[in-house]
Amino acid sequence: MTPRPSRQARGATRKLGELEAGARAVVRRVSGAPELLHRLMELGFVPGTTVTLVRRAPMGDPIELRLRGTHFSIRNSEADRIDVDPI
Amino acid sequence: MSIPSDLATAPLTLQEPGRHPEHGRRTRRKLIAIAGGPNCGKSTLFNKLTGLRQKVANYPGVTVEKKAGFVPLPSGRTVEVLDLPGTYSLRPGSPDEVVVRDVLLGVQASTPLPDLTLLVLDSTCLDRQLYLCMQLIEIGRPVVIALNMMDTAKEEGLEVDAALLARAFGAPVIPISGRTGSGMRELLLAMDREVAPPRAVTRTLPEPLRAAADPLTRMLPITGPLASLSRFHVAMALLLDEGEDDSLMRAVPHPLRREVLSLRASLDEEIPEWRSHEPIGHYRTIEDLIRRSTLRLKPETSVRERIDRVLTHRVLGPILFAALMAVIFQSMFLWATPIMNAIDAGVNALGRVLAPLLPAGPIRSLVVDGAIAGVGAVVTFVPQIAILFLFIALMEDSGYLARAAFIMDRLMRGVGLSGRAFIPLLSSFACAIPGIMATRTIDNRRDRLTTILIAPFMSCSARLPVYALLIGAFIPNRMVLGFLSLPGLVLFSLYMMGILAAVLVAWVLKRTALRGPRPLYVMELPPYRVPSWRSVILTVRDRAGLFVQKAGTVILAVSIVLWFLASYPKNAEVKPLEKRLEAVEHGAAASAALGVGAKAETKALRAEAAQIQNQIAGVSLRDSFAGRAGRLIEPAIAPLGFDWKIGIALLSSFAAREVMVSTMATVYNLGDADQTSVSLREKLRHAENPKTGERAYSPLMAVSLMVFFVLACQCMSTVAVVRRETNSWRWPIFMVLMMNALAWIASFAVFQGGKALGLG
Numbered sequence: 001m002t003p004r005p006s007r008q009a010r011g012a013t014r015k016l017g018e019l020e021a022g023a024r025a026v027v028r029r030v031s032g033a034p035e036l037l038h039r040l041m042e043l044g045f046v047p048g049t050t051v052t053l054v055r056r057a058p059m060g061d062p063i064e065l066r067l068r069g070t071h072f073s074i075r076n077s078e079a080d081r082i083d084v085d086p087i
Numbered sequence: 088m089s090i091p092s093d094l095a096t097a098p099l100t101l102q103e104p105g106r107h108p109e110h111g112r113r114t115r116r117k118l119i120a121i122a123g124g125p126n127c128g129k130s131t132l133f134n135k136l137t138g139l140r141q142k143v144a145n146y147p148g149v150t151v152e153k154k155a156g157f158v159p160l161p162s163g164r165t166v167e168v169l170d171l172p173g174t175y176s177l178r179p180g181s182p183d184e185v186v187v188r189d190v191l192l193g194v195q196a197s198t199p200l201p202d203l204t205l206l207v208l209d210s211t212c213l214d215r216q217l218y219l220c221m222q223l224i225e226i227g228r229p230v231v232i233a234l235n236m237m238d239t240a241k242e243e244g245l246e247v248d249a250a251l252l253a254r255a256f257g258a259p260v261i262p263i264s265g266r267t268g269s270g271m272r273e274l275l276l277a278m279d280r281e282v283a284p285p286r287a288v289t290r291t292l293p294e295p296l297r298a299a300a301d302p303l304t305r306m307l308p309i310t311g312p313l314a315s316l317s318r319f320h321v322a323m324a325l326l327l328d329e330g331e332d333d334s335l336m337r338a339v340p341h342p343l344r345r346e347v348l349s350l351r352a353s354l355d356e357e358i359p360e361w362r363s364h365e366p367i368g369h370y371r372t373i374e375d376l377i378r379r380s381t382l383r384l385k386p387e388t389s390v391r392e393r394i395d396r397v398l399t400h401r402v403l404g405p406i407l408f409a410a411l412m413a414v415i416f417q418s419m420f421l422w423a424t425p426i427m428n429a430i431d432a433g434v435n436a437l438g439r440v441l442a443p444l445l446p447a448g449p450i451r452s453l454v455v456d457g458a459i460a461g462v463g464a465v466v467t468f469v470p471q472i473a474i475l476f477l478f479i480a481l482m483e484d485s486g487y488l489a490r491a492a493f494i495m496d497r498l499m500r501g502v503g504l505s506g507r508a509f510i511p512l513l514s515s516f517a518c519a520i521p522g523i524m525a526t527r528t529i530d531n532r533r534d535r536l537t538t539i540l541i542a543p544f545m546s547c548s549a550r551l552p553v554y555a556l557l558i559g560a561f562i563p564n565r566m567v568l569g570f571l572s573l574p575g576l577v578l579f580s581l582y583m584m585g586i587l588a589a590v591l592v593a594w595v596l597k598r599t600a601l602r603g604p605r606p607l608y609v610m611e612l613p614p615y616r617v618p619s620w621r622s623v624i625l626t627v628r629d630r631a632g633l634f635v636q637k638a639g640t641v642i643l644a645v646s647i648v649l650w651f652l653a654s655y656p657k658n659a660e661v662k663p664l665e666k667r668l669e670a671v672e673h674g675a676a677a678s679a680a681l682g683v684g685a686k687a688e689t690k691a692l693r694a695e696a697a698q699i700q701n702q703i704a705g706v707s708l709r710d711s712f713a714g715r716a717g718r719l720i721e722p723a724i725a726p727l728g729f730d731w732k733i734g735i736a737l738l739s740s741f742a743a744r745e746v747m748v749s750t751m752a753t754v755y756n757l758g759d760a761d762q763t764s765v766s767l768r769e770k771l772r773h774a775e776n777p778k779t780g781e782r783a784y785s786p787l788m789a790v791s792l793m794v795f796f797v798l799a800c801q802c803m804s805t806v807a808v809v810r811r812e813t814n815s816w817r818w819p820i821f822m823v824l825m826m827n828a829l830a831w832i833a834s835f836a837v838f839q840g841g842k843a844l845g846l847g
Contacts, residue, residue, distance in 0.1 A: 041366035059497035
């Protein structure tokens with residue numbers, strides 16, 4: 001699970017939930033309970049994947065993400081388990 | 088292929104399995120399972136293939152829907168097709184996904200191992216869809232891949248190389264469009280052929296994981312359900328599926344189970360993140376496949392982006408959502424009411440037509456007041472169910488339902504639920520039954536149960552006649568603060584009270600009986616699509632049909648029991664009344680036969696017959712089991728301010744709440760009464776306590792009674808539907824006890840508190 005070095009240089013690692021709407025980033029690491037982790041990874045949150053935070057819901061939570069050509073909504077609490085490198 | 092012994096009794100066999108003419112031996116139809124992710128167009132394809140030759144049931148022991156149908160193939164034979172629930176992965180996280188895995192691995196009770204799996208992939212987002220494909224290929228059973236929505240993909244500037252994918256998987260890959268029907272002929276031909284098992288795609292697993300799977304593959308039994316599958320896949324499934332006692336683990340011998348558990352434990356120690364190697368390996372292969380097979384010719388279209396910018400807008404989104412909900416809510420009241428009234432009138436007319444044909448007495452009463460009235464009560468719910476599901480199907484198919492949940496999630500989380508719970512709860516204001524049925528869109532079991540249990544607290548349309556009667560009789564029509572009418576304010580408070588109770592109960596349940604780890608909330612926001620009318624209509628038909636079929640039988644049975652309790656034992660006064668009724672009816676029939684000249688006389692005789700009928704009803708109810716029960720429960724309800732007459736009404740309102748109004752009328756021996764009936768209101772207001780001679784009912788009692796109606800579970804149709812949806816008696820019984828206890832406590836507090844304050 002080594003991050004791609006070329007991307008690492010572009011910005012400090014942040015939590016996915018902290019991104020601005022419209023920002024893109026590369027997944028670096030996913031943490032959490034085994035089931036949750038496996039589930040997120042099966043959905044495509046594997047290290048090296050590009051993810052876009054499309055928008056936030058009217059009350060700021062959950063968020064809409066674009067990942068591998070699909071749009072998902074997940075809650076901030078789950079998005080905070082995913083470390084990303086902003087592009 | 089072994090022949091399952093339970094095939095003849097399998098609930099889904101629509102007709103007798105074919106018999107082989109020469110051997111007289113049963114042969115099984117070819118079974119094809121349709122698998123795919125949510126929103127891949129799987130169900131549309133299923134509907135297109137099977138047409139109306141389909142049937143919906145439940146898998147045994149769970150509330151997962153089993154949709155099956157028959158498809159005639161070009162060769163002339165017919166195959167059975169199973170539409171599996173949509174899933175992203177074969178590693179199950181929900182009951183739906185357990186069923187998908189169990190069917191595809193052949194360990195699902197009552198469903199034989201499919202001979203072929205038809206995997207439906209949405210070509211517009213192949214990347215994510217190929218994950219399920221990788222797992223399915225690995226099972227090693229014959230697979231045909233349908234690349235759906237190829238036309239949409241082309242429009243969006245995507246080109247997919249089907250031949251390359253076919254070579255990579257060693258399985259037929261057929262581009263189709265469920266929308267236009269292109270490619271269907273090729274698909275049917277592929278389903279008709281014998282398909283060889285696919286080639287497992289090379290994958291990168293770290294050595295320790297491979298080493299762990301290896302001894303497991305050797306320990307697998309060589310006979311039994313799992314024997315015809317890839318041993319590697321079964322080993323990985325056993326290792327990766329978290330359960331210790333789930334259906335897959337139960338399908339293997341004990342020593343193997345112990346081995347699996349110890350292997351998991353040692354892997355946890357050696358490679359803490361070993362579970363993530365499967366997704367990482369699969370996605371690596373997928374990325375490579377996508378790079379070679381898919382060409383993006385145009386930049387991504389922004390249609391969805393433009394729609395979403397409005398529909399999920401910070402301000403506009405919630406406003407539009409509220410407006411849509413208002414439309415749905417209104418139509419459930421406005422559109423359904425005339426149809427419901429028409430059904431009601433039809434049922435009554437049927438009773439009137441049948442009544443003179445049957446001899447006056449128990450048989451007529453059983454048919455007219457028991458069976459017809461009971462079934463009528465069920466059928467009147469159908470319009471509301473149909474309207475709600477029409478909207479839900481439209482929202483689901485167009486992709487809006489996911490956006491609605493996206494908007495409402497934050498708010499619903501306040502009571503520990505997710506955004507998906509909003510629509511079922513809102514619908515429950517019209518009627519809890521369609522609301523409870525709509526909880527099927529909630530994927531988490533605990534969230535779904537909580538929503539089911541609090542849905543009946545929303546004041547449904549059946550409570551409105553009761554509120555209207557009592558408010559009209561006891562609440563003075565005064566203005567409060569100069570602009571609010573007191574009756575309106577009381578009505579509003581009753582609705583708010585129900586909502587408050589629901590929030591409270593949800594909060595308590597999520598911290599006690601239904602506590603558990605918060606589920607991972609992941610929801611796909613699919614692209615917007617024009618709904619397919621065929622799917623929408625089939626959904627509405629299925630829902631209405633299921634309700635009539637399943638809930639209907641229970642409701643019919645209970646109606647007959649209630650009828651019996653309200654009619655027996657017979658009072659001695661009834662016999663002469665029945666005699667007189669027969670005579671009067673005879674006279675009316677004779678007079679009607681005379682024609683126009685005797686019109687006035689006929690009318691008078693018919694009116695007399697109706698009056699006698701009411702008298703009979705009143706007399707028999709008073710001394711019936713129900714009447715005695717009303718007096719029996721009087722001590723229990725006296726602290727709430729209710730007497731035995733209200734006790735009868737409360738008991739009979741279990742058939743349906745609005746029945747309370749007609750029961751009150753019967754108890755007071757009145758003719759036709761409805762909630763606006765002045766005479767019933769007057770009777771109630773001036774009823775006297777026979778012992779003291781004081782007014783029997785006070786406004787305080789009325790408030791206490793209304794509070795009771797807000798909170799109590801008095802609707803057997805709801806109980807029947809909860810039984811059906813939860814597949815157990817435990818939850819409906821819990822619901823009845825919980826709601827009625829709450830109702831009693833609240834009414835007690837209102838009545839006794841009010842008396843202490845000198846209000847009563």
